[in-house]
Amino acid sequence: MDTSTSGGSQTSNPDQKVVSIKNVHKVFNSGSGDAVVALQDINLEIGANEFVSLTGPSGCGKSTLLRLIADLLQPTAGQLLVNGKPPHQARQDRDYGFVFQAATLYDWRSVSQNVQLPLEIMGYSPRERAERARAMLKLVELEKFADHHPWQLSGGMQQRVAIARALAFEPALLLMDEPFGALDEFTRERMNMELLNIWGKAGGTIIFVTHSIPEAVFLSSRVVVMSPRPGRITKVTNIDLPRPRNFETREDPRFFAAVTEVRESLREAYGV
Amino acid sequence: MSDSQPDTSDKRYAISDKSAALSRLRYYLPTLVVAVAVLLAWELIVRVFDIKQFLIPKPTSILEAFADQQSILFDKAFNTLRSAFGGFALGSAGGILMALVTARWVMLRQAMMPFAIAANSVPIIAFSPILFNWFGPSNPFSWMAIVAVIVFFPVMINMVRGLVEVDASALEMMRSYAASDFKILFALRIPNALPFLFSALRVATVLSMIGAVVADFFGVERATIGKYITQESASFRFENTWAAILLVSVIGIAFYLVVAVAERSVMPWHVSVRKAE
Numbered sequence: 001m002d003t004s005t006s007g008g009s010q011t012s013n014p015d016q017k018v019v020s021i022k023n024v025h026k027v028f029n030s031g032s033g034d035a036v037v038a039l040q041d042i043n044l045e046i047g048a049n050e051f052v053s054l055t056g057p058s059g060c061g062k063s064t065l066l067r068l069i070a071d072l073l074q075p076t077a078g079q080l081l082v083n084g085k086p087p088h089q090a091r092q093d094r095d096y097g098f099v100f101q102a103a104t105l106y107d108w109r110s111v112s113q114n115v116q117l118p119l120e121i122m123g124y125s126p127r128e129r130a131e132r133a134r135a136m137l138k139l140v141e142l143e144k145f146a147d148h149h150p151w152q153l154s155g156g157m158q159q160r161v162a163i164a165r166a167l168a169f170e171p172a173l174l175l176m177d178e179p180f181g182a183l184d185e186f187t188r189e190r191m192n193m194e195l196l197n198i199w200g201k202a203g204g205t206i207i208f209v210t211h212s213i214p215e216a217v218f219l220s221s222r223v224v225v226m227s228p229r230p231g232r233i234t235k236v237t238n239i240d241l242p243r244p245r246n247f248e249t250r251e252d253p254r255f256f257a258a259v260t261e262v263r264e265s266l267r268e269a270y271g272v
Numbered sequence: 273m274s275d276s277q278p279d280t281s282d283k284r285y286a287i288s289d290k291s292a293a294l295s296r297l298r299y300y301l302p303t304l305v306v307a308v309a310v311l312l313a314w315e316l317i318v319r320v321f322d323i324k325q326f327l328i329p330k331p332t333s334i335l336e337a338f339a340d341q342q343s344i345l346f347d348k349a350f351n352t353l354r355s356a357f358g359g360f361a362l363g364s365a366g367g368i369l370m371a372l373v374t375a376r377w378v379m380l381r382q383a384m385m386p387f388a389i390a391a392n393s394v395p396i397i398a399f400s401p402i403l404f405n406w407f408g409p410s411n412p413f414s415w416m417a418i419v420a421v422i423v424f425f426p427v428m429i430n431m432v433r434g435l436v437e438v439d440a441s442a443l444e445m446m447r448s449y450a451a452s453d454f455k456i457l458f459a460l461r462i463p464n465a466l467p468f469l470f471s472a473l474r475v476a477t478v479l480s481m482i483g484a485v486v487a488d489f490f491g492v493e494r495a496t497i498g499k500y501i502t503q504e505s506a507s508f509r510f511e512n513t514w515a516a517i518l519l520v521s522v523i524g525i526a527f528y529l530v531v532a533v534a535e536r537s538v539m540p541w542h543v544s545v546r547k548a549e
Contacts, residue, residue, distance in 0.1 A: 067444075070448055072447060091447075091448065094449065096448070097448075106442070106460070108541045108542075121446075121450075121455050
């Protein structure tokens with residue numbers, strides 16, 4: 001995130017990792033007969049202004065890992081730090097924005113009021129709320145729909161509103177849990193482009209969970225491949241495709257090479 | 273058409289207005305036709321087969337009785353209506369308050385809900401004599417208490433459901449903002465509960481009319497619709513009984529419509545309302 005729009009949550013230490021995960025384990029129903037090891041021995045560090053994707057098949061724990069970072073779940077063992085703080089503190093400090101698979105807009109609020117929701121909770125003045133909502137809707141190119149209601153928008157537009165809402169308080173860290181998973185392929189590719197545009201303008205760190213290897217490769221600077229039973233990180237691949245990335249990127253042989261590399265590492269993890 | 277701008281736009285408006293009225297007419301026409309057909313058939317059958325007045329009076333005799341008894345009926349309806357509205361207000365307010373309290377504390381809810389559901393399935397009207405005994409056989413509050421008890425449980429149970437059955441990711445989102453329980457209640461749970469609440473309130477309008485008339489049967493106050501119905505039936509003036517039933521039904525429907533209109537204005541965003549827009 002460029003300094004002019006930073007929420008002030010970054011510390012002055014430039015070496016400070018945005019997210020640092022050490023030996024984290026997560027067991028659901030621990031102690032009971034049907035205990036499930038969702039995550040085993042996770043180690044990962046994510047620096048400022050990185051775009052990192054977590055990918056892997058269902059049950060690999062990628063959404064769980066994202067929720068541990070967000071303090072929506074707590075680890076069974078190990079240490080997590082967000083901006084150098086325990087996740088609980090980071091959540092209280094509103095260090096991150098979260099975008100869910102469902103847009104999760106409130107039907108009883110207009111588009112603009114939905115974007116203002118976090119600002120309302122955080123005690124911004126009505127004027128500043130309205131101003132920021134306008135700016136954020138402009139960012140996602142929905143300023144004309146400010147007074148519409150969520151049900152009047154398409155799925156892709158709703159998810160753009162959700163992104164505007166997550167960015168409204170300008171968090172330096174954006175956590176996205178399969179935000180485009182419910183969209184059709186064409187809309188998804190367009191949303192990928194738009195997300196990169198928004199990221200280019202707003203900056204910051206993004207951690208992005210997805211099922212789709214091409215999506216992960218297209219967006220990310222690093223792709224973290226995970227595998228299930230127990231959920232663990234099997235490989236981290238750097239994606240060195242040049243930026244800005246656009247529709248031509250998807251036809252670039254280097255793009256295919258990177259997709260293949262990630263796919264291979266997923267296959268290795270399965271032993272097929 | 274483009275010669276006189278304001279004129280054409282006015283005309284266009286008038287046309288669209290007229291077509292809206294037409295489509296509304298088309299929507300209600302089948303209902304109207306059925307109503308008229310049933311009334312005609314009723315009138316004809318009673319006349320042709322010479323059915324005795326005390327079994328089923330003709331619709332025209334009921335209307336005649338209504339016109340004849342109008343001032344008496346309206347007088348008595350006042351007391352019955354007061355019981356219905358007062359009990360409705362007390363019962364729904366109590367149900368909403370109780371729901372807010374039980375929804376907040378999981379332990380309390382788990383302890384209370386089975387009893388609320390059990391109480392809801394008990395024929396509460398059977399408690400009427402007990403309530404009259406508690407509050408006094410001529411105290412207007414006794415009537416209201418009977419209505420309130422009938423209204424209370426469906427309102428409470430539905431409101432609790434609306435407050436508790438919140439989309440999991442909507443709740444996670446509020447948590448991600450570190451929102452207080454208070455803010456979650458007002459920004460998420462209460463709006464989420466409104467559709468549940470209003471469907472309960474609509475049912476409660478009908479229940480409160482039933483409760484008020486039944487309470488009339490048990491109370492000592494004579495100037496009520498319930499008492500009028502028992503009296504006139506005992507004297508075989510069934511056309512008057514029917515006229516009283518007609519009045520109570522019309523009031524019940526009006527009450528229901530008032531709540532339905534309130535629902536539309538309170539939550540114009542809801543699916544059930546959107547389509548009608």
